[in-house]
Amino acid sequence: MVLSRFWLAIFISSIAFVVFSFFTGNSYTTDFILNGQKDDAILISEKYINQVPAFIKDSIAKAPEKTMVINRDTLNADTTYVYKSGTIKIFSGKQKADGLLPTCKSTLLDTIIPLIAYLAFFCGLMQLLIDSGASEKLAKKLSPVFTKIFPSVPKNHESISYMTLNFAANFLGLDSAATPFGLKAMQSLQELNTDKDKASDAQIMFLCLHAAGLTLIPTSIIGYRAAEHAANPADVMLPCIITSFIGTIAAFLIVGIRQRINFKSASLVLALITLIAAIAGLLFYINRLDIIGKNFFTSNLSGLMLISIIAFTLIFSFVNEKKFAAKDTTVFDAFVTGANNGLQTGVKIFPYVLGMMVAISFFRNSGLFEIISNGISFMFSNIGVSKDITNSLPVAMLRPFSSGGSRGFMIDAMKTFHPDSFTGRLSCIFQCSAETTFYVIAVYFGSINVKNTRYTLGTMLLVDLICVFAAIFVASWFF
Template sequence: MVLSRFWLVIFISSIVFVIFSLFSGNSYTIDHVLNGKKDDPILISEKYMDQIPVFIKDSINKSEDKTFIINRDTVNADTTYVYKNKTVKIFSGVQKSDGLLPTCKTTLLDLILPLMAYLAFFCGLMELLIISGVSEKLAKVLSPVFVKVFPSIPKNHPSISYMTLNFAANFLGLDSAATPFGLKAMESLQEINPEKDKASDAQIMFMCLHASGLTLIATSIIGYRAAAGASNPADVMLPCIITSFIGTIAAFLIVGVKQKINFKSASLVLGLMLLIASIVGLLMYVNHLDLIGKNYFTTNLSALILVGIIVSTLIFSFLKEKKFTEANTTVYEAFVAGANNGVKTGVTIFPYVLGMLVAISLFRNSGLFEIISDGIAFIFSNIGVSKGITDALPVALLRPFSSAGSRGFLIDSMNTFGADSMTGRLSSIFQCSAESTFYVIAVYFGSVNIKNTRYALGTMLLVDVICVITAILVASWFF
């Protein structure tokens, strides 16, 4: 219910603002909102040749393509004059994201189809883990901790192994593997959900822990920083870990209090201590490496672990081939059956993702997001927050809505202010310390047709705010 109302508010307010801008004269056309593509120039006005300044008119007449561009500086947008069909069209600035119709197309071609491919492959592997008995053994080992965090889940339930693989994939920055494992966990949790259209306590806890984005190796962030010329691309790794870890603990405490979880459980405390110890141990190891060693370690660790998971799954399936025979299948046929289920899951979540991304597209292209972003930055700057922090806020504000959009702001901030600036580093921490909340909710709850998400959205947004505040404090401390 909350998600539906929030979606309607974004959709309707964006459309109303677009119409108001058109009739108030603030916008010349709204075509870019429907048909424009990301980075396309925006048409702001159209004039006759005799209405423009003489020096611009002369420059257009001298140009072979009848175009003149004013590039005043690197911060402000270029203004382009194009003479065509007896009028001069004036463009200024570029579009922040695809319009409504291109978003529909790219959602299917650039997001859902690749996601379906990942789902097919990893759901195929999950089927092998199930039949071979690996998932059952993993669930037995981890049950003492998970039954304390998820008291409504029966002991040794298969969802425990799926959630474990999802958390591990997120922890290692394996986004392509994390989503299929997470969707499988949601499906398994849905089997024991007494109210099929309403999120269970276990599903809410899982979603909030997943969305807190606990990450050890921020591979993509390190790559972006290296491309932007950072002197030490991995220098934000520790702040990212600290920020995401605090976000995870906050999510657990907030949901735990709501669900009345026993925080004094010995197995729960032991599990938490082991997690902290593993993080500290890895940090100590990485910290003693030189720059080249850090880059080599962070580049290869995640990939090696993913390859290890794939190889070990196939080897164990081969060793337990009798179990596949008992199930009247083979290792390959089981993989194909699992992959087929992955494709079906992709088809199921497509409408949910499409609806959310179209609303976000309208929100960004309407100009409403920029007004809100600029307003928040203005308030922060007037209460004494440094400019290095306020310049990074667009990344934090857009992150819950769109990973691709916030990534664009991240790259732009590093190009504008420098990868080693406070803004560049803080933007990197914002980007890697949380998930795209609305996308995650659309995908995960949509995959099991849950309509009532209860307090999941509010909790996830609160955790996002905690991560933003933590990121600012940690970045200020480190840099």
């Protein structure tokens, strides 16, 4: 219900703002909102050639393509004058996101189709884990801890192994693997849910922990920093880990208090201490490496771990081939069955993702997001917050809505202020410290047709806010 109302609020307020801007003359056309593409120049006016300044008229006459570009500035978009059929069209500024129709197309081609491919492959692997008995063994090993965090989940339940794989994939920055594991976990938890239209406590806890995004190797962030010629692309790795860990603990405490989890459980405390010790030990090892060593280690660890998971699954399935024969199937046929289930899941979640992506596109292109973002930055600057921080806030504000949009702001911050500036580094920490909240809720709850998400959205947004303050504190401490 909360998500539905928020979605309606974004859509209706954006449409109202577009109509208001058009009839008050603040925007010249609405076509870009429907058909424009990201980074396209926006048409702001059209004039007859005798209505423009003489120097522009003369320049257009001399230009071979009857086009003139002025106001070249590294900080501001160029203004372009295009002469055609007796009039001059004036373009200025860049479109923030794809319009409605291109968003519909890109959601299918660039988001859903790749997601379906990932789902098909990894769901096929998960079917092998189930049929070979590997998931059952993993669930038995981890049940003492998971039954404390998820009291409603029975011991040795298969969802425990799926959640473990999801957390592990997130931990290693393997987004393509994390989503299929997570969706399988939600489907498994839905089997235990007595009210199919309403999110269960276990589903809320899992999704909030997943969205907190505890990441050990922020591979993509390091790659973007390297592309922008940062002196040490991996220097934000430790701040990213600390910030995402704070977010994960915050999510666990907030949801745990709401669900009356027993925080004094010995197995739970031991698991937390083990996790902290593992992170600290790995960070100690990484900090001893030189720049080349860090880059080599961070770029290969995630890939090697994924290969290891795939290899283990296949080898374990081969060794336990008799279990497949007992179920009147083969290893390959079991993989195909799982892949087919993954494909069906991908098709099922498409409408949920489409609805959310189009609303966000409208929100950004309407200009409403920019006004809100600028207003918040202005407010923070007036209460003494450093400009280095306010310049990076758009990344933090857009992150819950759009990973691609916030990534664009992050790259722009590095280009504008330099990747080794405080703004450039803080933008990177914002980007890797949390998940795309609205996308995650739409995909995960959409896959199991849950209508009432209860307090999930509010909790995830609160965790996002905590991550913002944690990122600022950690970045100030390190840089």
